Each structure stands twice: as C-alpha cells, then as structure tokens.
Amino acid sequence: MDDGGSSILSFDLWADAQKLFSGGVNSPVRAAVKPYPFFVKSGKGPYLITEDSKTLIDYVLGYGPLILGHAHPKVIEAVREQLDKGWLYGTPSRAEVELAKLITLHVPSAEKVRFVNSGTEATMTAIRLSRGFTNRTKILKFDGNYHGAHDYVLIDAGSAATEFGVPISQGVPREVASTVAVCPYNDLECTERVLKDEDVAGVIVEPVMGNMGVIPPDIEFLKGLRELTRAYGTILIFDEVITGFRLGLGGAQSYFSVTPDLTTLGKIIGGGFPIGAVCGKRDVIDSLTPMGKVFNAGTFNANPISMTAGIATIRELEKSDTYKVTERATRILADEIDNSIKMEHVVNKVVNFFQFFLGVKEVKNANDARKADRGLYSRVHENLLKLGVFIPPSQFEALFTSLAHDDKVIEESVSKFKKVLEELT
Numbered sequence: 332m333d334d335g336g337s338s339i340l341s342f343d344l345w346a347d348a349q350k351l352f353s354g355g356v357n358s359p360v361r362a363a364v365k366p367y368p369f370f371v372k373s374g375k376g377p378y379l380i381t382e383d384s385k386t387l388i389d390y391v392l393g394y395g396p397l398i399l400g401h402a403h404p405k406v407i408e409a410v411r412e413q414l415d416k417g418w419l420y421g422t423p424s425r426a427e428v429e430l431a432k433l434i435t436l437h438v439p440s441a442e443k444v445r446f447v448n449s450g451t452e453a454t455m456t457a458i459r460l461s462r463g464f465t466n467r468t469k470i471l472k473f474d475g476n477y478h479g480a481h482d483y484v485l486i487d488a489g490s491a492a493t494e495f496g497v498p499i500s501q502g503v504p505r506e507v508a509s510t511v512a513v514c515p516y517n518d519l520e521c522t523e524r525v526l527k528d529e530d531v532a533g534v535i536v537e538p539v540m541g542n543m544g545v546i547p548p549d550i551e552f553l554k555g556l557r558e559l560t561r562a563y564g565t566i567l568i569f570d571e572v573i574t575g576f577r578l579g580l581g582g583a584q585s586y587f588s589v590t591p592d593l594t595t596l597g598k599i600i601g602g603g604f605p606i607g608a609v610c611g612k613r614d615v616i617d618s619l620t621p622m623g624k625v626f627n628a629g630t631f632n633a634n635p636i637s638m639t640a641g642i643a644t645i646r647e648l649e650k651s652d653t654y655k656v657t658e659r660a661t662r663i664l665a666d667e668i669d670n671s672i673k674m675e676h677v678v679n680k681v682v683n684f685f686q687f688f689l690g691v692k693e694v695k696n697a698n699d700a701r702k703a704d705r706g707l708y709s710r711v712h713e714n715l716l717k718l719g720v721f722i723p724p725s726q727f728e729a730l731f732t733s734l735a736h737d738d739k740v741i742e743e744s745v746s747k748f749k750k751v752l753e754e755l756t
C-alpha cells in the first residue's frame with residue numbers, strides 16, 4: 332500500500348487491533364492482506380475508502396454479498412425506513428414472509444425456508460436436518476469445500492482454513508470428525524463408494540467451488556450427485572451461500588438444472604447484512620422445531636433489518652441489468668488477466684466470479700489449487716493494492732464483480748492488472 336505519509340491511521344489501528352484481537356482480526360482471511368490489513372472507513376459503489384483516504388477498486392465485495400456494490404441507494408432507503416420502525420421484535424414480521432416468498436419464487440428447491448444469521452448456521456442446520464430426517468449419522472463433503480466455521484464441516488475445509496494451514500481444525504472432537512467422509516471434488520467414483528459403504532445422511536457440496544479459488548463443477552458431477560443421492564436415500568445439500576442469487580436469481584441449481592433436496596443460502600439474500608437460510612422440500616424443513624424434532628432457534632433469526640436489505644437487493648436483481656453487467660465485467664477482466672500472464676496459469680470463471688492460479692496447467696479440484704504459486708499470488712495482491720485495486724489476499728478466495736463495476740471501472744482495473752502481471756509473471 333502506498334503510505335504517502337497518510338497510512339498512519341490504518342497502521343495505528345492495526346497496532347491496536349493486534350493487542351485486542353487474535354492476529355489483529357475477527358475473521359482470519361483479513362489478516363492475509365499485505366503488507367498489513369488496511370482499515371476501511373466507507374464504501375461506495377465499486378470503491379472502498381480506507382482510513383488512509385485511499386480509494387480502492389473492490390473485487391472482494393465483502394466476500395460476495397455486495398452484488399449491487401457498496402451502499403446501494405435502494406438498500407439504504409429500505410433499511411432506513413425499517414430503522415424508524417424498530418429493528419428487533421422477537422416476533423414474526425411482514426418482511427420475513429416477503430423475503431421467503433422471493434426465495435421460494437426463484438430458487439427451484441425452495442418450498443419452505445428457515446432464516447438464520449450466517450452461512451455457518453445455515454449449513455450446520457442443514458446437516459442436522461439431514462441427520463434428523465434420515466435418522467442416519469454420516470455426512471459426505473468434498474475436499475476444499477468450505478461450509479463455514481462449525482464442527483461438522485471443518486474437515487478438509489478450504490478458504491481461510493487452508494490459507495492458515497488448519498483444514499482440519501483443532502477442537503473438533505475426533506468423534507465428530509469420524510462422522511464426516513471426504514471425497515475429491517468432481518469425483519463421482521469416490522462418492523459412489525462412500526454412499527455404497529456407509530449409511531450417509533447427507534451430501535453437502537458447493538455447486539461451484541468458491542473457497543479454493545474458483546473451481547467449476549463438471550456438470551456430470553452435479554447430475555451424478557443428484558442420481559446417486561436419490562438412489563441411496565441420502566439428502567443432497569447444495570451450499571449456495573456464494574452462488575445463491577449470484578449466478579442468477581435461481582442460483583447454481585437453475586444455472587446447472589440440478590435440484591437438490593436442501594439449499595443453504597447467505598450473503599446476497601441479506602444484501603450485505605448478516606443472514607443465512609436453509610430451504611428445501613416442505614417435509615424436510617417441517618422437521619425443524621416447532622413442527623419437528625430437529626432443533627433450531629435464534630434471537631436474531633429473520634431480523635427485520637437483514638430481511639429488508641435482502642428484499643431490496645433481490646427486487647433490484649429482478650429489475651436491473653445486474654447479471655448482464657457483472658458477467659460482462661468478469662468476462663473482460665478475466666480474459667485480460669488471462670492474456671497478461673506470461674507464465675503457465677489457469678483462470679477459472681463462472682458467470683460473475685473468478686480466480687487465477689499461477690504456475691499450474693489446470694485446477695479441477697482442491698489438490699490442483701494447492702499446487703498453485705501462492706507466494707506469487709500474494710505479491711500480485713500486494714502490488715495491485717499499491718495501485719488501488721483490492722483483490723482477495725488469499726489464493727483460496729474469489730474475485731467478485733458487482734452492478735457498480737461498469738466499463739470505466741473495468742478499463743481502469745485492466746490497465747492496473749496488466750502492469751502488475753506483466754511485471755511479476
């Protein structure tokens with residue numbers, strides 16, 4: 332980052348933060364920013380403004396939720412209106428019905444919904460549901476898929492768990508870990524072997540892997556998962572915390588025409604406010620308390636602010652050119668990056684999010700991603716930051732585009748990427 336005498340504020344905040352928080356941060360990936368995490372005072376459209384008064388073009392976008400860009404006026408208006416009416420009732424409110432209607436309208440697998448407060452809670456609840464509904468214990472997940480920060484899934488997890496070398500977290504009881512089988516992504520043979528040999532309650536999968544960089548699925552893999560889980564009476568859970576309302580209004584399940592039994596959502600459906608949701612077949616969701624015996628509860632579940640921001644966001648997605656704009660932005664940027672890198676590399680993109688991998692020929696699963704040159708990726712991140720472009724600090728995250736990433740922003744970004752990539756690769 333260009334100090335220019337003005338980065339004292341971030342630097343000082345960082346010094347304080349290290350005394351106050353483990354590693355100076357409250358979510359580990361943030362500590363990977365080089366040379367040290369900058370602190371943000373505001374966001375507008377495609378930009379972040381740092382405490383050092385630097386403007387950065389943002390391709391992190393809160394790790395995915397901000398598909399309309401920062402501080403979109405429609406979301407501000409809706410949340411302001413809600414604030415005047417209070418923000419927590421401990422009762423149902425109109426907004427949760429409206430948001431659930433939008434989700435069930437657009438997401439093919441969603442007949443009923445349970446709102447929670449994060450993607451982590453959503454996958455935890457979906458897994459418990461699949462166990463409760465089937466009366467089985469085992470879960471199958473895929474190497475490098477990240478489903479949040481709870482015990483059931485911190486086994487061969489991607490994202491910061493891989494970045495910081497804890498794909499299997501300390502503190503997860505061995506008894507819990509032993510209930511989770513892991514297969515390589517895009518590997519149906521392994522999946523079938525596990526389903527045949529074990530009594531599996533649920534298979535949880537990111538329909539596009541977005542937590543080892545971006546890794547697209549083989550369409551046959553998703554279709555095969557559907558057929559196999561049906562054949563073995565296992566619940567298929569699509570973790571669409573990233574892909575939900577990003578690949579289109581119907582998420583990955585519409586994009587790939589594969590309908591799971593349960594879907595977990597988060598990020599975009601809260602318009603950038605904390606949220607999670609489990610949705611799926613009526614009889615499965617009805618297994619949750621109070622109708623059923625699978626427990627879930629939450630003080631902040633379906634809180635009116637997140638509901639309102641989510642409604643405003645989805646309404647905007649329904650009528651704006653967001654998918655056209657974000658796809659175009661990703662295509663131009665990803666292609667230009669592809670052309671600018673001189674060494675062996677891969678650029679993986681799906682609709683409107685992408686990642687590049689240096690020093691490898693193909694990235695089809697987590698093992699391929701681990702072979703990429705992470706040190707060099709980190710230098711690209713650092714040098715781009717000096718030029719005013721913020722990409723994820725970790726190889727194992729994704730670059731996202733938003734409605735605010737118009738041609739002018741992309742043009743400026745392309746010239747900066749070219750400069751850095753031609754110099755470093």
Ligand SMILES: Cc1ncc(COP(=O)(O)O)c(C=O)c1O
Pocket residue numbers: 448449450451452454477478479480537541542570571572573597598606
């Ligand atoms: C696919 C996926 N599932 C689950 C989660 C967990 O969501 P949250 O961070 O909101 O708990 C994330 C991101 O963090 C994710 O990318």
Ligand SMILES: N[C@H](C=O)CCC(=O)O
Pocket residue numbers: 358359360361394395477490491541542573728
């Ligand atoms: N990869 C994570 C979610 O998608 C990044 C967010 C975080 O862990 O802070």
